[in-house]
Amino acid sequence: MAMSERKVRIAQLSCGPDYSGVQKEINEAAASVNADIFYPDLTLRDIKRNYKDFGLDVRSGDLKLAIARAVALVEGAIDADAVFITTCFRCAEAAITRNELRNYIHENSDLPVVSYSFTERTTAGTLLTRMEALTTIARRKALLARQTQVGMTLGVDSGSSTTKAIIMQDNEVIGTGWRPTTDVLQSADEVIELALEEAQVQMSDIEAIGTTGYGRYLIGDKINADLVQEELSVNSKGAVFLADCQTGFSTVIDIGGMDNKAISVLDGIPGTFTMGGICAGASGRFLEMTAKRLGVDITELGPLAMKGMGDSVPMNSYCIVFGTQSLVNALAQGHSKEDVAAAACHSVAEQVFEQQLQEVDIKDPVIMVGGSSLIQGLVRAMGDLLQTEIVVPPYSQYIGAVGAALLSSGYVEQKKESKK
Secondary structure, X not given: OOOOOOOEEEEEEEEOXXXXXXXXXXXXXXXXXXXXXXXXXXXXXXHHHHHHHHOOOOOOHHHHHHHHHHHHHHHOOOOOOEEEEEEEOOOHHHHHHHHHHHHHHHHHOOOOEEXXXXXXXXXXXXXXXXXXXXXXXXXXHHHHHOOOOOOEXXXXXXXXXXXXXXXXXXXXXXXXXXXXXXXHHHHHHHHHHHHXXXXXXXHHXXXXXXXXXXXXXXXXXXXXXXXXXXXXXXXXXXXXXXXXOOXXXXXXXEEOOOOEEEEEEEOOEEEEEEEEOXXXXXXXXXXXXXXXXXXXXXXHHHHHHHOOOOOXXXXXXXXXXXHHHHHHHHHHOOOOHHXXXXXXXHHHHHHHHHHXXXXXXXXXXXXXXXXXXXXXXXXXXXXXXXXXXXXXXXXXXXXXXXXXXXXXXXXXXXXXXXXX
């Protein structure tokens, strides 16, 4: 069986999914990416020893078992390709254990690991991107570690708000396309045509194609893509390439229109990562609403925020409804548009910091990508919170398309070899 097709063994460390009915959703998500979920087997003696050695005092028997299994994985007593840690989001003890186990495995092994806090309504669809990222890292480390792009390749990113296309040739971007996402296939056709026109090439000149984003499967089928890939590994690769830091540690932050991604990257390969956010108030959608409320285009929000001081403006974007209410109240109280814009940017950055960045090992350089990285006020607010200089690379808004074009170049070489 080819490396890209082999089954991936994912060790599950968890508390509660069986009782809540979520386990079948986990199994379904894993099966959809050709992976097997399994619980590592241990003897009672090993469980007691491993739990004691770890040194975290918990009351739950399931959490004690999860700790013991984590130690066995790190020691190499259990054969696994990746690790999935999941606990109920309502349990504080479980949240502490989940974070400790994720950091422990990440720091003491080369196993890709992702953690998730589930609710009774968690579905296989919700888990799919995380499972896909886990299996990608396990199967394609060599592909993710490549540092050069060869040939002429096309990357298409079908996002929730915008669709982007990038054409690359021998490590250089030569064509771009950008359109709002309306009809998925039509938007893809438009951005591809724009990129081809800018690059002054024909579709027949393209040697490999990669797709990513929400519409990646639909577009991939239509244009016969060589690589159809989830956003986490694609965005990681694109970010470190554009920021010229493909070796060593880095942190990638992508505040999107619907969800956010925070990824710890080592040598171009994602390690720990978080996705989502409790509410759209912590996403780019809230900033779009802010711009609309202030009567400016989203491209004007960043410069407006840079002129303002948001400290005196109470803003709560934990919930997008409350955030909108805060906007209305602030303007009614006479706060300037500049100060309100600055406060909105700080609020979104703060929510991402509190909800997601606590679960990622933040290491410089911190790279912001995606369309929101062009909002200077948001970049400044994130830098202030993290007390570091944020890197915004060129073509940052095309990050998914760049990553897809980069990774698909691995197929250029395969095709040339197959023709010999």
